[in-house]
Amino acid sequence: MVKKTGRPGYLQIADDLREQIRSGSLPPGAPLPSTAQLATRYDASLSVVKLAVGILRNEGLVIGQQGKGVFVREDVPDAAHAAADLASEVIELRTAVQDLAERLARVEATLSQRSET
CATH class of the missing domain: 1.20.5 (Single alpha-helices involved in coiled-coils or other helix-helix interfaces)
Structure with a gap:
């Protein structure tokens, strides 16, 4: 759940997902939950979740596959x-x-x- 800390929600979500990737909770090749599932999990809007996933894409941690979803990269930096x-x-x-x-x-x-x- 996104906390009211003054830190934008999309950064909080990106931080949490990044930690799950680095800790192995989301291993290489694993799909991220859908945008709707993440929005429900974090009690955030779809646009906030999309921003968070976009950050992870820019960092090279996840990769999107058209029509299939977003997956943790096999070769995480x-x-x-x-x-x-x-x-x-x-x-x-x-x-x-x-x-x-x-x-x-x-x-x-x-x-x-x-x-x-």
């Missing part, structure tokens, strides 16, 4: 690899931000010196 990739991206971003901050400080110092003269 490895969480360890995803975490490592994310960590390296964060390091790169921090380095870039630090570099930009230093460059901005030099520009501001130069402008400050020019305005004093």
Whole structure:
């Protein structure tokens, strides 16, 4: 059931389904319950459930088969690899931000010196 926590319902549903996939409750190849079944389970609208499933599709955790349903991917991305990739991206971003901050400080110092003269 979607809780009134301030976090959008579709994110709560996606989080719960993602955890079921990662824990093995929904194993590779298993079908997700239908949109109507998920809407009933989570006491949410069909559109909210569709948004949640869309997030899982974008993450590569599930795949839709026209006329058959939505299934957990057989080759679910490895969480360890995803975490490592994310960590390296964060390091790169921090380095870039630090570099930009230093460059901005030099520009501001130069402008400050020019305005004093």
